[in-house]
Amino acid sequence: MTTTEKPDYKVVGTRPIRPDGVEKVTGKALYGADINLPGLVHGAVLRSPHAHARIVSIDTSAAQAMPGVLAVVTHADLPVVSDKALDMGEGISTASDMSKNVLAADKVLYRGHAVAGVAATNVHDALSALEAIKVEYEVLPPVLNVQDAMREDAPLLDDSRHTKTPTGDLSDNASNIAAHTRFEGGDVEAAFAAADIVVEREFDTKMVHQGYIEPHNGTANWNSDGTLTVWTSTQGAFAVRSALSELLKLPVSRIRVIPMEIGGGFGGKIGLYLEPIAAILSRKSGRPVQLTMDRTDVFQATGPTSGGHMKGKIAVKDGKITAAEVSLAFEAGAFPGSPVGAGAMCMLSPYEVENFKVDAFDVVVNKPKVAAYRAPGAPNASFCVEQLIDELARESGADPLQFRLSNSAREGSRMITGVAHPRIGHEETVQAVQSSDHYQSPIEGPNRGRGVASGFWFNAGMQSSVIASVNPDGTVNLIEGSTDIGGTRASLAMQLAETLGIEYERIRPTVADTDSVGHNDVTGGSRTTYASGQAVYEAGLDVQQQMVSRAAKLWECETEDVEYVDGSLRHKSDSEKTITFAELAGKQMETGGPLQGRGTVMARTPGAAFGVHLVDVEVDTETGKVEILRYTIAQDVGTAVHPSYVEGQMQGGVVQGIGWALNEEYYYGEDGRMENSSFLDYRMPTSLDLPMIDTIIVEVPNPGHPFGVRGVGEVPIVPPLAAIANAINDATGHRFTELPISPRRVVEELHNLQ
Amino acid sequence: MPTRRTHIQTNLNGEEVDFLCEPRQSLLEVLREELGLTGTKEGCNNGNCGACSVIMNGRVVNSCCVLGVEAEGAEVTTIEGVAEGEALHPLQQCFLEEAALQCGVCTPGFIIASKALLDSEPSPDEGRIRHWLAGNLCRCTGYDKIVRAVLKASDMEEVSA
Amino acid sequence: MKEIDYLAPSSLGEAYAALQTGKTSAFLAGGTDIIVQLREGRKQVDQLIDVKHIPELVSYKWTDDGGLEIGAAVPFAEIYGDAEIVHRLPCLIDCATLVGGIQIQSRACFGGNIGNSGPAADTIPALIALGATLTVGSADGLRDIRLEEFFTGPGQNVLGSGELIVKVNIPPQPANSGSFFHRFIPRNEMDIAVVNVGARLDLDSNGERIEGARISVGAVAPTPLYVAAAGDALVGEAPTDEAFARAADIAADAATPITDMRGSIAQRVHLTRVLTNRALNEALARSRED
Incomplete structure (x- = not known):
């Protein structure tokens, strides 16, 4: 549905076949593990069997002497790096933390932490060599959740870490709390005292993984001239290049990162794991080296997202939310950097809340260092807030959507950061759900229930650059540097076609390597169609402008007399003089040589995304199993460039949220071992666990983008956890405050099993 | 160390092919490393995701759970053998038209598994498709568009049949 | 995976002989458990004996009295693809259709599920309920074992080192x-x-x-x-x-x-x-x- 009049686009809003589609359905597309190079050898990584231990010694001599083994590396082979902050686009880390995460230095901080790498003539020999590496550990007690880690007597992951407090000072005592952030506004005490209704609850969530199907990989060739080429499946080739430059102390210009097709990321393929190890193995062996993870490595040693503990209290007076006090403590994993701040800033943003106090704790624990995962931090935080909102609506006797509508944020409402919302579409999105067939159809039957929840995500802007090369036959090569995870080659080519007024089929987009296009930040934060789209638009305008000059030259008139309309150049006052885009493209030699448009942006006006979800469930109260009967998602996307892929993002995000709500979790033993590190026991949803996911596209254009684009990909994962919990509460009368709401939890809580 | 390699002959995508492999190598490893057919993907290497699906002697299997040596005398179809020349299989066409792929890494496995379904049951309903594809994990799409693509392809096949 | 030998005997006699060589062995039928166990180092053996070329193991038949004998290596997909079995022994279909996904069912088999002897194996409670027995063979001949007496612990059973599971026997079921x-x-x-x-x-x-x-x-x-x-x-x-x-x-x-x-x-x-x-x-x- 469109809520605002939008221009009559010719390409934007259509559903063409994606440019990379045929290669992907025929098996010809090359992903990171698919490349082969002359002389390529394979490697393997030795990983810590302990969750927390000091490394006393590592002896690699026996491994080095084994047949087929070409090189063995440990942390000692990496240069010493500084504490310089590295902004990877979604999440900031320091160079030294990243280096220690790539290969453990003095301590291993989680089970699966990389300790050494081996390159050998084949992968079986490399794996055998791992067994010959002798590592002596002094095993230390692990801390496995935030509450244990925050205790004063907790074992410390790093004796030298002190808490960065809200004032900016460091705490006196060393701590596992890396940072404590506070947001405060209004008078919370007074508002709670004056309230009609106050609800207060505690919530817990578990660490979960993005679950992309393609394991991490990295292939490196350290050339004899001291340059390094890296092939990898990454969300950001430029982020990989800058991080490699810091970790390996190589000038940026000597590193070329070639982004391969990427088999899913969701935020988890931004950080570096294998690439630096492959690089130093290549340097030592003189051969190109390929490393790939197996699924257990992916679970144990990449970057899932945080579990945590939350405590929330919200007040209502006269039907209006008057105060919120929320404390969030999120697991960062082995090194600081959980998304707790983002979660804190998102969770209340759908609403107007005048009085608030929000505390956010970033806590290190003996688990893998977390990475971004689709709207990082927001789903967990919303699991807390949106259940409290549901409870307040119930206690107020209000319809949960009407309650959200009457408390909705709108243009000018301030978020807890103090920033005012620009034009946003939360109200329109709530209304879209209210008028949906799903909401209008009553839910009936025993043990069935309905739930709703709202969600917010900022969406990111950041830097993008593209080149549009016009060919003499009127086609255009679009060279861009944003990894295409879910169809952005299509959405960018469509925006260029729209800008130039030519057919989509005439644009051929390519994701180039870091030597071949200007800087592009990561594909993350739902930024690519928005920000790279803006760069594409700039490049299109650049082409238009150059064509106008060339037409003026042809017609021997002033450029002011020429206009670019619908893919043609026209003389404003002489209707005889027109030339099409293709015709003029064919006259490049006569009009000044090769024609290339450029677009570079530092996009600063992303449009925030809101989603409202509606779900019906049926609970088998005897077995504890929850079935999703029907699911509808409405989301303000600004403008849907390719509606099919917009719907796909919405559906995919919802289903990840359903998995998170019902079954997914890192299940740890007391020794800090993740016991379910396989797709068998991690239990992501299969096709058989789901109904069709109905989508309602709401379009409230982002005034900060030429076609009104907001980001799409992230916010769909924000509401499902709470929406499903609210539906289960509706079905059973029991409120589940701990994730996952697995059959085990449901039967244990409903039947009071010990 | 010289490893013992066995000579295997198999019918791969309609052609007689022979290769050498060690008994410990999976069919997946042989396809990707020895035969250069990288369209078959590794997602988990323990039979839980379906990304490495191939059709072997008429049945869809996880090639990570088959040894290369077991392919002796077998008929194997991989994603590279689904299209006929430039003509895409209806499933491939429908996956494109229905936007049934995002990252695309699970796509070869889904197309192979779906082909095995339509080869034996030309008009499955939604429930049957969801049941059949439960061994193939996709993390991007939420399966909605995949199921629609298979339904559409089954309609096309009926028309052409 | 460690290096391993692969044998594909074409008769029971050849299989028994392979078991007498003093090497540690595992059987390969569907491979959906054993290949993964070997790859992940959870099991280590010198040789894998592929039993799918032994006729007795890859066929099934109804007995004269209405029982069903299923070769140990017949894949589940073949069983549930048989309309008569679907009609006469629906309980067998209940379990055969839910072991793993379709890809697993194309290869996995009763003999493998039983031989693997997992406490949670899906075919076993169904077969025990039906009163199934196993026929195991060795160079000394064949013997029958009641299925509920076969298992001794997680992954453990009474199968001797020279024995293999030949078939699963489902007795005729009473009228009502x-x-x-x-x-x-x-x-x-x-x-x-x-x-x-x-x-x-x-x-x-x-x-x-x-x-x-x-x-x-x-x-x-x-x-x-x-x-x-x-x-x-x-x-x-x-x-x-x-x-x-x-x-x-x-x-x-x-x-x-x-x-x-x-x-x-x-x-x-x-x-x-x-x-x-x-x-x-x-x-x-x-x-x-x-």
Whole structure:
């Protein structure tokens, strides 16, 4: 549905076949593990069997002497790096933390932490060599959740870490709390005292993984001239290049990162794991080296997202939310950097809340260092807030959507950061759900229930650059540097076609390597169609402008007399003089040589995304199993460039949220071992666990983008956890405050099993 | 160390092919490393995701759970053998038209598994498709568009049949 | 994976001979367990014996008295693709259609599921309920074993080092008999059972009195359990909710599960009761079908 009049686009809003589609359905597309190079050898990584231990010694001599083994590396082979902050686009880390995460230095901080790498003539020999590496550990007690880690007597992951407090000072005592952030506004005490209704609850969530199907990989060739080429499946080739430059102390210009097709990321393929190890193995062996993870490595040693503990209290007076006090403590994993701040800033943003106090704790624990995962931090935080909102609506006797509508944020409402919302579409999105067939159809039957929840995500802007090369036959090569995870080659080519007024089929987009296009930040934060789209638009305008000059030259008139309309150049006052885009493209030699448009942006006006979800469930109260009967998602996307892929993002995000709500979790033993590190026991949803996911596209254009684009990909994962919990509460009368709401939890809580 | 390699002959995508492999190598490893057919993907290497699906002697299997040596005398179809020349299989066409792929890494496995379904049951309903594809994990799409693509392809096949 | 030898004997005799060489062996049928176990280092052997070229292991047949003999390596997909088996032994289909996904069912087989001897194996409670026996063979000849007497611990069984499972024998089922296999998993496919239950009810000709009953429960003990007492308690009773509830309580009392990533002790005991009840009701319904 469109809520605002939008221009009559010719390409934007259509559903063409994606440019990379045929290669992907025929098996010809090359992903990171698919490349082969002359002389390529394979490697393997030795990983810590302990969750927390000091490394006393590592002896690699026996491994080095084994047949087929070409090189063995440990942390000692990496240069010493500084504490310089590295902004990877979604999440900031320091160079030294990243280096220690790539290969453990003095301590291993989680089970699966990389300790050494081996390159050998084949992968079986490399794996055998791992067994010959002798590592002596002094095993230390692990801390496995935030509450244990925050205790004063907790074992410390790093004796030298002190808490960065809200004032900016460091705490006196060393701590596992890396940072404590506070947001405060209004008078919370007074508002709670004056309230009609106050609800207060505690919530817990578990660490979960993005679950992309393609394991991490990295292939490196350290050339004899001291340059390094890296092939990898990454969300950001430029982020990989800058991080490699810091970790390996190589000038940026000597590193070329070639982004391969990427088999899913969701935020988890931004950080570096294998690439630096492959690089130093290549340097030592003189051969190109390929490393790939197996699924257990992916679970144990990449970057899932945080579990945590939350405590929330919200007040209502006269039907209006008057105060919120929320404390969030999120697991960062082995090194600081959980998304707790983002979660804190998102969770209340759908609403107007005048009085608030929000505390956010970033806590290190003996688990893998977390990475971004689709709207990082927001789903967990919303699991807390949106259940409290549901409870307040119930206690107020209000319809949960009407309650959200009457408390909705709108243009000018301030978020807890103090920033005012620009034009946003939360109200329109709530209304879209209210008028949906799903909401209008009553839910009936025993043990069935309905739930709703709202969600917010900022969406990111950041830097993008593209080149549009016009060919003499009127086609255009679009060279861009944003990894295409879910169809952005299509959405960018469509925006260029729209800008130039030519057919989509005439644009051929390519994701180039870091030597071949200007800087592009990561594909993350739902930024690519928005920000790279803006760069594409700039490049299109650049082409238009150059064509106008060339037409003026042809017609021997002033450029002011020429206009670019619908893919043609026209003389404003002489209707005889027109030339099409293709015709003029064919006259490049006569009009000044090769024609290339450029677009570079530092996009600063992303449009925030809101989603409202509606779900019906049926609970088998005897077995504890929850079935999703029907699911509808409405989301303000600004403008849907390719509606099919917009719907796909919405559906995919919802289903990840359903998995998170019902079954997914890192299940740890007391020794800090993740016991379910396989797709068998991690239990992501299969096709058989789901109904069709109905989508309602709401379009409230982002005034900060030429076609009104907001980001799409992230916010769909924000509401499902709470929406499903609210539906289960509706079905059973029991409120589940701990994730996952697995059959085990449901039967244990409903039947009071010990 | 010289490893013992066995000579295997198999019918791969309609052609007689022979290769050498060690008994410990999976069919997946042989396809990707020895035969250069990288369209078959590794997602988990323990039979839980379906990304490495191939059709072997008429049945869809996880090639990570088959040894290369077991392919002796077998008929194997991989994603590279689904299209006929430039003509895409209806499933491939429908996956494109229905936007049934995002990252695309699970796509070869889904197309192979779906082909095995339509080869034996030309008009499955939604429930049957969801049941059949439960061994193939996709993390991007939420399966909605995949199921629609298979339904559409089954309609096309009926028309052409 | 470590280096390994691969043999593909084409007769039982060749297979027995391969077992006499002094090398450690594992059998390869569907490969869906053994290949992964070897790759992940959970098992190590010198040689893999592919049994799929032995005729007796890859065929099945009805016996003259109405029983079914299934070669140990016949894939599940072949079993549930047979309309007569679907009609006559639906309980067998219950389990054969839910081991893994389609890709697994194309290869996995009863012999593998039994030989692997996992406490949560999905075909075993169904087969125990049906009263199945195993025929195992060695150079010394063949012997039959009641399935419930085969298992000795997680991954362990009475199979001798020179023996292999040749076939699974399902005896003829009485006229007014019905069997059902029920599994609980958190998803709808692709999981290991939290609890699974096989139940068989033999009724008198009027369908009013239970003449025999067999109940087997998996994933609640080191081996799949045959809970004879639960079945015995039903004999002579009318097939009522109360009688089923008593049997379900006995089954639950027999459960001695552990807590792990797949379920807790309390959940599994609870589910044993729920699933036994449901399986009995479904078995009853089947006993009344043609």
